Amino acid sequence: MSRPKIHLAGIIPVANLKTDMGIQTPEILLPINTSFTAIQKSVFECAMAGCNTIWIVANDDLAPIVRKIVGEWVYDPVYFNKPVAFSSEQRKEIPIYYIPIHPKDRDRRDSYGWSILYGAYSAWKVAFKLSKWITPDKYYVSFPMSTYDVHSIREYRPLIKHKENNFFLSYDGDTVKNNKPIAFTFTGEDFKKCRRSVNKQTTREYLPPSGDQQYPTQKIPLSERWSARQFTLQTIFKEVSEKSATKIDLDWYYDISSWSGYRDFLASDFSVEKPAEALTKAHKHAKLPYRG
Numbered sequence: 001m002s003r004p005k006i007h008l009a010g011i012i013p014v015a016n017l018k019t020d021m022g023i024q025t026p027e028i029l030l031p032i033n034t035s036f037t038a039i040q041k042s043v044f045e046c047a048m049a050g051c052n053t054i055w056i057v058a059n060d061d062l063a064p065i066v067r068k069i070v071g072e073w074v075y076d077p078v079y080f081n082k083p084v085a086f087s088s089e090q091r092k093e094i095p096i097y098y099i100p101i102h103p104k105d106r107d108r109r110d111s112y113g114w115s116i117l118y119g120a121y122s123a124w125k126v127a128f129k130l131s132k133w134i135t136p137d138k139y140y141v142s143f144p145m146s147t148y149d150v151h152s153i154r155e156y157r158p159l160i161k162h163k164e165n166n167f168f169l170s171y172d173g174d175t176v177k178n179n180k181p182i183a184f185t186f187t188g189e190d191f192k193k194c195r196r197s198v199n200k201q202t203t204r205e206y207l208p209p210s211g212d213q214q215y216p217t218q219k220i221p222l223s224e225r226w227s228a229r230q231f232t233l234q235t236i237f238k239e240v241s242e243k244s245a246t247k248i249d250l251d252w253y254y255d256i257s258s259w260s261g262y263r264d265f266l267a268s269d270f271s272v273e274k275p276a277e278a279l280t281k282a283h284k285h286a287k288l289p290y291r292g
Contacts, residue, residue, distance in 0.1 A: 016110050032272050038145055041150060042142040045183065047279070048153040050078075053094065055120075056098050072282075078154065079092045105118065109199075111231045146183070149272070151273060165246060168182075168248070169182040170182065171253040176234075176240075182250070205220060
């Protein structure tokens, strides 16, 4: 019996990305091959994984730049050159959406990992307002500043889209749960557990009321407030289920969020092959003329 189809939402965190590059241009636009940037790599990876929608979490200062590079939709690579009659008509388009971090979370919970959780929440909320039947069942996270053979993701698509079991990429046995920014999946139930854990662990503005106090009155020192801003990926995704999960150990991997990592990647014998131009260029929806 075949597994039921699920809505897999791709999440690409950009907001609150920290690097040591110290450059004026966005790090996600660093080239990893000729005319192929880190953010394009993540969009292509989500498409290879079988995502039905892609959600890029980027604040308003960066989203317009990313949109110009990535566009508003991308082809599903599996159906792009499928050997069937009228293949161009069989191609599938994957919509790309852009989400800023909610103002109430900024300078409070907005760590890099929180942007992933907020992206998942936004994907679910937008879909639910349209119909409960199209809400995401599972989320695939791609980190722009992580390089490995993203083309190999295609063969794991059935495992990635398994409705119950999670999927982790690993390197030397480490996954996102060991603070390694490598792709993984989580479910809606995992999301709720992770968000609840973050909200429970973080400090806030006031200390809890003591004694017979009804309301808190003592403020926490400014440097100690909202500790969730500094939470690591390991802390935020501790609750993601590993029960019956699939773990694939990568042959090679580089974290290019540091200058040393980027330099090592460029000097290595490995490379991320650039896909066909039609799979990476910015596609935009045609604007319909309005007549009053």
